[in-house]
């Protein structure tokens with residue numbers, strides 16, 4: 001193996017640049033050449049490759065987004081398109097690829113491995129929805145950004161004795177909502193994986209106001225319903241002065257936190273060492289704070305297990321009986 005490629009795919013996530021930096025610096029340290037593949041699998045098929053030197057990644061660890069750009073390119077699910085991608089890599093002498101992305105991107109990484117290009121997947125998504133890992137690159141920054149936004153919302157909510165229903169991202173996964181909800185002292189947290197009870201949340205909010213609390217916060221995962229839909233349901237159980245707020249893509253931006261920079265760096269370094277040991281078709285994850293690997297194929301049959309104790313803690317604190 002002489003030359004490796006690296007790409008970022010799917011929704012961008014803070015810390016992707018830190019991972020690209022770690023891959024580049026580790027690979028160059030081991031005498032490899034590194035090519036950045038721009039725009040995810042779309043750029044792979046188009047041959048949009050740029051050589052990366054250590055100087056190219058010297059000022060990237062602190063940057064949000066992905067300087068290699070990202071893309072959603074559903075065509076890569078087709079075998080003939082995957083073959084074109086593998087041909088581009090061979091044409092450029094690239095023997096192996098590191099793919100930073102979410103569950104969708106891992107399908108692409110596995111396809112390349114099957115076509116003879118060893119590929120390793122790094123979990124890059126704010127959703128934290130990947131099986132066999134408790135952590136994905138970007139999850140911590142997105143949680144922190146959403147928490148900071150809700151702190152600001154709380155100021156105005158308190159001034160007007162209002163309830164705010166806040167939508168956070170996460171597609172079908174409630175991890176972001178649970179973490180942000182607990183960190184923001186939410187009166188209610190609504191996630192797709194567990195049943196929710198609007199009446200109970202309304203009672204908690206009423207009890208809070210009766211006890212002298214001057215605001216209410218309910219965090220609703222986007223995969224359940226919109227904040228506005230939840231607001232309408234809530235109003236059936238009380239005469240609240242309630243507003244709906246959707247945090248949306250602001251959660252994906254910003255400079256990565258310490259946790260995201262450190263983990264992205266460890267994972268990028270680990271991925272290069274896996275390739276140097278001739279491995280491919282593996283996904284890197286983290287369990288109990290330790291890096292691990294699983295066959296990508298196994299991930300497709302598994303479901304991410306969130307830390308539902310976060311919800312249990314909040315439920316216990318907001319329970320009225």
Ligand SMILES: Nc1ncnc2c1ncn2[C@@H]1O[C@H](COP(=O)(O)OP(=O)(O)O)[C@@H](O)[C@H]1O
Pocket residue numbers: 009010011040041042071072073074075076077078101102103104105106107108111124125
């Ligand atoms: N079944 C698949 N086979 C090959 N490539 C895929 C497949 N599904 C997704 N991809 C590639 O991965 C990209 C990112 O997937 P997506 O689900 O949008 O985001 P994420 O990887 O962050 O979950 C897609 O746009 C496509 O290029």
Ligand SMILES: O=P(O)(O)OC[C@H]1O[C@](O)(COP(=O)(O)O)[C@@H](O)[C@@H]1O
Pocket residue numbers: 010011012102103124125126127169170171222252
């Ligand atoms: O950027 P888009 O295309 O609007 O997609 C929004 C979706 O992307 C995410 O921000 C990240 O998802 P992925 O990491 O799977 O791409 C989700 O939380 C959200 O539902």
Ligand SMILES: [Mg+2]
Pocket residue numbers: 010102103104125127129
């Ligand atoms: Mg995804």
